[in-house]
Amino acid sequence: xxxxxxxxxxxxxxxxxxxxxxxxxxxxxxxxxxxxxxxxxxxxxxxxxxxxxxxxxxxxxxxxxxxxxxxxxxxxxxxxxxxxxxxxxxxxxxxxxxxxxxxxxxxxxxxxxxxxxxxxxxxxxxxxxxxxxxxxxxxxxxxxxxxxxxxxxxxxxxxxxxxxxxxxxxxxxxxxxxxxxxxxxxxxxxxxxxxxxxxxxxxxxxxxxxxxxxxxxxxxxxxxxxxxxxxxxxxxxxxxxxxxxxxxxxxxxxxxxxxxxxxxxxxxxxxxxxxxxxxxxxxxxxxxxxxxxxxxxxxxxxxxxxxxxxxxxxxxxxxxxxxxxxxxxxxxxxxxxxxxxxx
Amino acid sequence: xxxxxxxxxxxxxxxxxxxxxxxxxxxxxxxxxxxxxxxxxxxxxxxxxxxxxxxxxxxxxxxxxxxxxxxxxxxxxxxxxxxxxxxxxxxxxxxxxxxxxxxxxxxxxxxxxxxxxxxxxxxxxxxxxxxxxxxxxxxxxxxxxxxxxxxxxxxxxxxxxxxxxxxxxxxxxxxxxxxxxxxxxxxxxxxxxxxxxxxxxxxxxxxxxxxxxxxxxxxxxxxxxxxxxxxxxxxxxxxxxxxxxxxxxxxxxxxxxxxxxxxxxxxxxxxxxxxxxxxxxxxxxxxxxxxxxxxxxxxxxxxxxxxxxxxxxxxxxxxxxxxxxxxxxxxxxxxxxxxxxxx
Numbered sequence: 001x002x003x004x005x006x007x008x009x010x011x012x013x014x015x016x017x018x019x020x021x022x023x024x025x026x027x028x029x030x031x032x033x034x035x036x037x038x039x040x041x042x043x044x045x046x047x048x049x050x051x052x053x054x055x056x057x058x059x060x061x062x063x064x065x066x067x068x069x070x071x072x073x074x075x076x077x078x079x080x081x082x083x084x085x086x087x088x089x090x091x092x093x094x095x096x097x098x099x100x101x102x103x104x105x106x107x108x109x110x111x112x113x114x115x116x117x118x119x120x121x122x123x124x125x126x127x128x129x130x131x132x133x134x135x136x137x138x139x140x141x142x143x144x145x146x147x148x149x150x151x152x153x154x155x156x157x158x159x160x161x162x163x164x165x166x167x168x169x170x171x172x173x174x175x176x177x178x179x180x181x182x183x184x185x186x187x188x189x190x191x192x193x194x195x196x197x198x199x200x201x202x203x204x205x206x207x208x209x210x211x212x213x214x215x216x217x218x219x220x221x222x223x224x225x226x227x228x229x230x231x232x233x234x235x236x237x238x239x240x241x242x243x244x245x246x247x248x249x250x251x252x253x254x255x256x257x258x259x260x261x262x263x264x265x266x267x268x269x270x271x272x273x274x275x276x277x278x279x280x281x282x283x284x285x286x287x288x289x290x291x292x293x294x295x296x297x298x299x300x301x302x303x304x305x306x307x308x309x310x311x312x313x314x315x316x317x318x319x320x321x322x323x324x325x326x327x328x329x330x331x332x333x334x335x336x337x338x339x340x341x342x343x
Numbered sequence: 344x345x346x347x348x349x350x351x352x353x354x355x356x357x358x359x360x361x362x363x364x365x366x367x368x369x370x371x372x373x374x375x376x377x378x379x380x381x382x383x384x385x386x387x388x389x390x391x392x393x394x395x396x397x398x399x400x401x402x403x404x405x406x407x408x409x410x411x412x413x414x415x416x417x418x419x420x421x422x423x424x425x426x427x428x429x430x431x432x433x434x435x436x437x438x439x440x441x442x443x444x445x446x447x448x449x450x451x452x453x454x455x456x457x458x459x460x461x462x463x464x465x466x467x468x469x470x471x472x473x474x475x476x477x478x479x480x481x482x483x484x485x486x487x488x489x490x491x492x493x494x495x496x497x498x499x500x501x502x503x504x505x506x507x508x509x510x511x512x513x514x515x516x517x518x519x520x521x522x523x524x525x526x527x528x529x530x531x532x533x534x535x536x537x538x539x540x541x542x543x544x545x546x547x548x549x550x551x552x553x554x555x556x557x558x559x560x561x562x563x564x565x566x567x568x569x570x571x572x573x574x575x576x577x578x579x580x581x582x583x584x585x586x587x588x589x590x591x592x593x594x595x596x597x598x599x600x601x602x603x604x605x606x607x608x609x610x611x612x613x614x615x616x617x618x619x620x621x622x623x624x625x626x627x628x629x630x631x632x633x634x635x636x637x638x639x640x641x642x643x644x645x646x647x648x649x650x651x652x653x654x655x656x657x658x659x660x661x662x663x664x665x666x667x668x669x670x671x672x673x674x675x676x677x678x679x680x681x682x683x684x685x686x
Contacts, residue, residue, distance in 0.1 A: 005475045006475050006476075006478065007475050007476060008426065008475075008476060008477065008478075011423075012426075012450045014476050017475070054670075055670050057666055057667065057670060058670070080354075083351065083355075084538055088455065090436070091435075091664070091666065092434075092435030092436065092494070092664045092665070092666060093433070093435065093455070093457065093662065093663065093664035093667075094455050094662075095662070095664045095666060095667045095672075098541060098662040098667075098675060099667065099672060099675075101541075102540075102541035102543055102675055105540050105541075106540065107355045107538035107539060107540050108456075108538070108539070108540060108541055108677060109454070109456075109463060109466075109467065109538060110454060110455040110456050110463065110677075111452070111453060111454060111455065112431065112436070112437050112453040112454065112455045113451075113452075113453050114436065120452060120453065123452075124452065124467065127470070127471065127474060127476050128470065128474075130474065131470060131471075131473065131474020131475060131476065132348045132349050132350050132351075132360070132474060133349075133350060133351060133357050133470050133474065134351065135349065135351075151435070151666075195427060195450035195451070195452060196450060196451070197445075197448050197449065197450050197451060198441060198444075198445035198448075198451055200445060319436065319437075319438070319441040320436065321434070321435045321436035321438045322435070323400055323434065323435060323438060323494075324400065324436075324438045324441075324442065327397075327398050327400060327401075329438075329442060332441060332442075332445055334451060334453075
């Protein structure tokens with residue numbers, strides 16, 4: 001391949017030569033998410049957060065399994081049609097993924113980017129197709145309120161008080177069938193991406209992850225504008241994953257400092273998925289599942305209906321573990337941007 | 344891109360149209376690994392396993408930092424020359440990676456495949472270059488005996504007895520600079536890969552990971568032969584990551600059942616890195632670092648010196664977590680195959 005076949009753009013972006021179709025997607029959420037503002041849009045809502053399983057981790061695995069099943073069904077595809085599955089979650093060693101998707105027998109490329117994993121999986125999935133390594137792939141990510149609280153913070157039984165800056169981990173999973181060929185029912189195109197760097201402003205508060213992640217989101221979004229030689233006005237929406245209301249303020253301020261005002265077109269999945277006032281979710285929703293289910297149920301719907309033409313979708317992740325937290329480390333952030341366009 | 348530009352092979356393999364060069368690599372290990380049979384080959388050996396840090400996790404992070412630093416130095420490259428870093432480790436939320444590589448400011452694509460992560464990072468890194476998404480990338484993985492025992496099994500202070508089937512997690516990190524262009528000092532080429540599926544034979548013994556991973560290794564190796572229409576004789580060596588002596592026997596038996604005899608050319612990194620008899624390591628070495636440092640120090644040396652022309656390198660991973668283990672789940676395996684050829 002000669003050099004002019006490179007599809008890199010600026011310092012950290014890619015503009016795909018061969019656009020990739022999102023041929024189908026599916027979302028499954030828990031009871032609380034089903035009661036939120038987007039409740040009616042999800043493909044499936046659980047009656048309780050155990051989903052018929054014995055443990056929270058198994059329940060989260062069942063979310064991935066169901067999301068993949070529904071997305072494949074909508075695309076009219078079988079597991080064996082998928083060349084790879086790009087999958088991940090928040091739990092140690094990504095066990096929600098391992099036990100959720102193993103029976104599909106799809107070659108697995110496991111990814112980890114904390115709550116930015118949905119953006120990473122879509123980026124790598126689109127590269128795999130656009131680069132000629134696959135015709136069809138599936139991407140899936142998940143989170144679960146109870147498995148995440150156990151993994152990162154306090155046992156739920158303690159009934160710990162949550163500060164107003166805390167977010168509520170979304171119980172949910174979103175799956176996306178990407179293809180080289182546009183199928184009937186395709187909902188959008190992936191046309192490019194901006195791969196994020198780790199950004200660490202030195203914050204150490206695991207109950208204010210919005211502030212920890214906002215600098216990474218600002219970095220990725222600003223780099224995207226520079227690489228693409230674009231402006232906020234070129235996008236109908238600029239959508240972060242789970243900054244919540246505290247992180248949003250930080251993001252808007254940081255981007256203003258860099259000369260970009262995105263206030264009139266910024267949306268945060270974490271602020272859309274719950275009614276913070278009535279649902280007691282404080283700063284907003286978070287987790288690998290938050291951006292994934294909001295993308296599937298709401299964002300792709302707006303794109304497929306033509307209400308939006310082009311959005312920059314930027315899932316945001318906090319690189320936190322209970323071990324690093326207990327050892328006094330900071331909570332660095334990372335965010336990956338994906339350019340989504342209507343058909 | 345037209346359909347004939349697809350470089351997929353069979354059901355789970357890729358044959359790269361544009362081969363990718365391993366332009367440099369570096370390895371760093373702990374004291375015990377330095378005392379083993381490969382000790383003189385590693386680029387750096389620590390005087391103790393803390394590497395000047397306060398915690399085991401920080402020590403593991405410093406391994407990744409040093410491996411990347413040395414590999415970039417050998418390649419004559421700066422961090423900003425790297426388009427992406429494909430990185431991962433065994434710890435929850437991949438914290439060895441986050442805190443190890445963040446100061447390089449390279450766009451990060453975090454990967455998780457347990458001890459197969461080295462194979463996954465090389466596969467995705469090579470696809471990114473071959474597909475036109477980068478000119479140069481770096482791949483790094485690590486493990487640390489003490490951080491891994493804490494993450495997966497018993498506190499070291501308990502002095503738990505280890506059965507003979509147990510493996511010893513390698514303290515070490517290996518980094519690989521991949522490039523589209525062959526540089527002076529390049530050591531090998533990546534010409535293809537076979538992406539593995541999760542294989543679960545129902546084993547639940549976290550102290551016999553070789554047996555847990557061997558079925559996945561057998562699956563990937565057999566699929567590779569089918570996809571490539573090749574035979575064991577087409578490779579100078581077929582090299583697994585960390586099956587150890589117990590897993591090796593299982594692998595050879597399973598492959599014989601499938602009609603392949605690889606006994607005369609099989610090598611396992613975990614069996615090479617320690618002298619099991621004198622070093623009390625039982626079944627052998629394991630961990631993300633095991634295959635990575637053995638690849639960098641030993642396998643690539645054989646390829647660059649022309650002693651071997653072509654090998655199939657198959658890092659093996661056990662998809663275990665302490666949570667899933669304590670909840671009674673099995674230990675499924677995964678293995679990714681990478682075809683490495685001399686220059």
